[in-house]
Amino acid sequence: MTGVLVTGGTGFLGRHVLGELARVGVPASALVRSPQTWTAADWRDEVGDPRVVAGSPLQLDGLADQLTGTTTILHAAAAVRHTRAEVQDMVEFNVNGTLNMVRLAARLGARLVFVSTSGTVGCYRSPDVLADEDSPYAEKVIRRWPYYASKMQAEIRARALARSYDVELVIVRPPVLLGPGDHRHRSLKHITRVLDSELPLIPRGGMHFTDVRDVAEALVRVSLLEGPKPIYHLPGHQGPMREFLAMVSEVAGVPISPKARDVANWKLACLAPLARVVPALSDPVLIEMAACHWGMTSLHSARDLGYQPRPARQTLVDAIEWLRADRSRSLRTT
Numbered sequence: 001m002t003g004v005l006v007t008g009g010t011g012f013l014g015r016h017v018l019g020e021l022a023r024v025g026v027p028a029s030a031l032v033r034s035p036q037t038w039t040a041a042d043w044r045d046e047v048g049d050p051r052v053v054a055g056s057p058l059q060l061d062g063l064a065d066q067l068t069g070t071t072t073i074l075h076a077a078a079a080v081r082h083t084r085a086e087v088q089d090m091v092e093f094n095v096n097g098t099l100n101m102v103r104l105a106a107r108l109g110a111r112l113v114f115v116s117t118s119g120t121v122g123c124y125r126s127p128d129v130l131a132d133e134d135s136p137y138a139e140k141v142i143r144r145w146p147y148y149a150s151k152m153q154a155e156i157r158a159r160a161l162a163r164s165y166d167v168e169l170v171i172v173r174p175p176v177l178l179g180p181g182d183h184r185h186r187s188l189k190h191i192t193r194v195l196d197s198e199l200p201l202i203p204r205g206g207m208h209f210t211d212v213r214d215v216a217e218a219l220v221r222v223s224l225l226e227g228p229k230p231i232y233h234l235p236g237h238q239g240p241m242r243e244f245l246a247m248v249s250e251v252a253g254v255p256i257s258p259k260a261r262d263v264a265n266w267k268l269a270c271l272a273p274l275a276r277v278v279p280a281l282s283d284p285v286l287i288e289m290a291a292c293h294w295g296m297t298s299l300h301s302a303r304d305l306g307y308q309p310r311p312a313r314q315t316l317v318d319a320i321e322w323l324r325a326d327r328s329r330s331l332r333t334t
Contacts, residue, residue, distance in 0.1 A: 003069045004223050005110075006050070007031045007057055007101065008077030010038055012182045013115065015047055016216035017074060022048025024220060029053050029067060031077070043183065057097030064107040072223040073108070075101045076115045080147055080186070083283045087146040094150040098158050106165035113222050116155055118175040118208065118233065119148040122296035123289075127206055127240070130295040133231040141292065145285050170222055174215045174234040175208040175294060178315050180322030182212075188323055190241075194248045195320070197257045207244040208294035210236025211315040218307045225304065232305065233298035237312040241290070251316045 004021055008014040009030030021028040028050040032038045035054050053066050057077055075098060079090040098114060105112040122131040123138045131138070137156075142148040155171055162169035182188050190207070193199045215234050222228055249256045301307040309315075 002071050002224065003027045003029065003067075004072045004074055004220075005029045005031060005053075005067055005070045007073070007075045007097075009050070009052075010034075010041060011076065012184065012187060013076050013177060013212055013216065015041075015043055015181060015183075016179075016212050017076060017219055018047035018050055020213075020216045020220045021050075026220070026224070027051075027069075029070065031055055031057070031063075041183075043181065046181075057100050058093060060100050060104055063104060067104075067108060070108050070110050072111045072113060073101055073105050074113045074115070074219055074223055076219075078115070078151070082145065082147055082285045082289065084144070084146055084285055085283075087150075091146060091150040091153075094147075095154045095157060098154040099161055102158050102161045102165060102167055102169065105162075105167045105169075111168045111170065111223070111228075112158075112162065113170045113172060113219060114154070114158060115219065116151050116171050116173050117148065118173045118235075118294060118296045119145075120152045120155060120173065122173075122175070122208070122233075122294055123148070124293050124295055125291075127293040127295070129293075130297040131233070132297050132299050133229070133233055134299070145289065147285075168228075169230065170228050171231045172219060172222060172234060173231070173296070175210055175236050175238070175296060177212040177215060178209045178319050179212040180318045182319070182323075183326070185323075187212075188319065190245065191248050191252075191316075191320060191323065194245055194256060195252055195254055195323070197254070199245065199257055202245060202256075203241050203290035205241055205289070205291045206238060206293035206295070207241045208236060208238035208296065209244070209312075209315070210234060210309045214307065214309050218301065218305045221305045221307075229300045229304060232301045232307075233296050234301055234307055234309075235296045235298055236309045237315075238293075238295055247313065248316055248320070251313060252320050 006017050009032050030050045031053050033056050079093040081090050121135045123141045137152050
């Protein structure tokens with residue numbers, strides 16, 4: 001019998017993957033660091049009845065014995081912090097946690113589907129470049145950004161370890177995920193800044209996003225696919241940040257503040273060093289990233305996975321509707 005273990009089961013992507021597994025009738029397990037967090041989740045009725053396993057990708061002791069019958073590990077857990085300050089725990093989790101999932105897959109005789117990020121390959125200084133599954137790493141651009149660098153190292157080292165253990169490894173690279181159900185509000189920052197009229201500067205870099213529900217469906221198909229490719233990109237909608245924010249503004253019915261000014265990329269580069277001493281500015285890494293463009297395409301995902309991202313506007317409509325309802329619920333319970 002097919003069984004899928006989902007790491008990061010209490011996260012934004014994890015809840016959608018578990019929901020999709022329930023929809024197609026595939027037995028699922030969720031690896032969660034805190035059973036209390038799982039019990040407190042008010043969305044558990046959306047994900048069927050997965051087996052809940054307490055643990056962490058950093059600790060393998062006893063996990064294999066609890067996961068008999070698992071044929072695929074879908075490793076979606078990640079630590080995400082866009083900063084260069086105090087990142088050792090994040091790097092350890094992203095790299096060593098992924099390597100441990102290779103080791104667990106070897107013990108279980110399972111496939112490992114590793115959810116990485118488009119940022120390992122699809123980050124450029126120019127808006128005219130697209131990375132496909134055969135493209136090299138964007139190492140020169142991302143090497144000073146610990147999160148993306150950690151995901152790149154996780155990919156490289158997981159490939160080598162998977163070869164030594166004869167584990168079938170599939171790497172999936174999505175861009176920014178948007179949509180309903182982001183209960184931690186981690187991917188909604190650009191949207192909330194428009195809704196709350198807190199947008200002082202608009203960088204001339206790019207934005208690349210896709211719908212979390214479409215990614216969840218593609219990940220489940222990868223988990224079940226016979227003879228998958230080693231890498232799949234899940235491209236979405238990409239373009240200038242100004243166009244993305246204008247669409248958010250139009251969908252939300254909230255005008256962008258007239259005080260919000262476009263900032264040239266060279267000016268952003270000048271702001272980054274100042275961010276260390278000016279609290280009102282974002283982290284230098286975020287400023288540096290805002291000056292870049294994020295371009296990606298795929299050679300395989302449409303054919304192999306039937307992956308077709310829904311219209312950008314629909315994703316934003318659903319995300320904003322969910323966010324407003326969630327804010328309203330929060331106000332009623334405080």
